[in-house]
Amino acid sequence: MKALILVGGFGTRLRPLTLSVPKPLVEFANKPMILHQIEALKAIGVTEVVLAINYQPEVMLNFLKEFEARLGITITCSQEIEPLGTAGPIALARDKLIDGSGDPFFVLNSDVISEYRLKEMIEFHKTHGGEASIMVTKVDEPSKYGVVVMDESTGQVERFVEKPKLFVGNKINAGIYLLNPSVLDHIELRPTSIEKKVFPKIADQKKLYAMVLPGFWMDIGQPKDYISGLRLYLESLKKKASPKLASGSNIIGNVLVDESAKIGEGCLIGPDVAIGPCCVVESGVRLSRCTLMRGVRIKNHACISSCIIGWHSTVGQWARIENMSILGEDVHVGDEIYSNGGVVLPHKEIKSSILKPRIVL
Known part of the structure; x- marks a missing residue:
């Protein structure tokens, strides 16, 4: 066939x-x-x-x-x-x-x-x-x-x-x-x-x-539906009692974590999160309704919600990334930066906050 x-x-x-x-x-x-x-x-x-x-x-x-x-x-x-x-x-x-x-x-x-x-x-x-x-x-x-x-x-x-x-x-x-x-x-x-x-x-x-x-x-051909689709997919995995889903006191709802990823202490992860291969999530990080692609690093006490973080990107300490922010490949967000719906093209360094949804060229 x-x-x-x-x-x-x-x-x-x-x-x-x-x-x-x-x-x-x-x-x-x-x-x-x-x-x-x-x-x-x-x-x-x-x-x-x-x-x-x-x-x-x-x-x-x-x-x-x-x-x-x-x-x-x-x-x-x-x-x-x-x-x-x-x-x-x-x-x-x-x-x-x-x-x-x-x-x-x-x-x-x-x-x-x-x-x-x-x-x-x-x-x-x-x-x-x-x-x-x-x-x-x-x-x-x-x-x-x-x-x-x-x-x-x-x-x-x-x-x-x-x-x-x-x-x-x-x-x-x-x-x-x-x-x-x-x-x-x-x-x-x-x-x-x-x-x-x-x-x-x-x-x-x-x-x-x-x-x-x-x-x-x-x-799932656009970001908003991609995030919605992830919720539906993970819920389907849960119904099948999939061992792929993460568990633990720091996990809320349905979360998928690649076995090569490293999660620090004091994190709160979920619901509806996918953490890809070789990611590093440092201590005190909050993740919800988001995807971290391969090689992403989220530094101490950052907060990520309703976002997609592209390959090998970094989010700085105490940064807050939310509201359908999409980081392309190799984007580096500084410490204490806020992104409200920022769409950032690959290979950029973000040193100032994105207060309204916009594309960063």
Whole structure:
């Protein structure tokens, strides 16, 4: 079985992190985003993953070589010369996806994090006998999204309604698809949206079905949703009684700490914190709703809340970093500095406080 992951473009919504690495390689819960998906695909029998990419393919492939060997799965690239939307890359990768077996293949958006109920999706696809299956997820405010209107008993998709003003349903496209090879006959090799052009046609032919995704789902392609997604992911780990979660008198709620990280005395950590490899958290530090990437050092009595701290950055003593502040790679914040929503580009030294949300160039 094969899968295509839509890696997409430049990751502008996650800058300044994506100024250092392509978005799919940005760590989420101490693991590159895309690795969460590749591991889920491997677990249900996928043998080859194709990355549809138009930006830095050599960086992606070089990084993933070790995981290819470790997981025992083939990872290749299909490179776009020009952006092809969400459908064009599937047509471009046609020869990589079709092997004559007639088996369906998965297509995933690279910045979606969920419980990946892929095995159940395969069974659902076999049962309905249609041409394509899409995963949908329930949301509280459907007026902000494109809503999938479906038959609740069979899952057959009736139509799509973009940002409805009147309530027509509360299920939206979750960015996980299982497609028969025949779907490729509906897709031209040009910039095309699978959501707006291809799926409505298949729905008109009554061959498109939707499965409601159990468990959590989040598009983590921008900082606010990244932080929300981390909370949902860690809560899911807790329900599975995962030994990966940290415990102790200094831990509040769900916290993930890499085994190589060092935590000082008198710290209070959590809830919803991920501390990456080789991080050093000195004494008296307070961390909540945040991610520390590899090699970060947080000095004595600093306070970090609702933030992402990029690779090899340093936060000084008694500093306070909060309100969706994002530090790029190798940023060094001085002692007693305050950042209120500061977005700091890589390789900067911050010597004065950032009192209002702004980008520091």
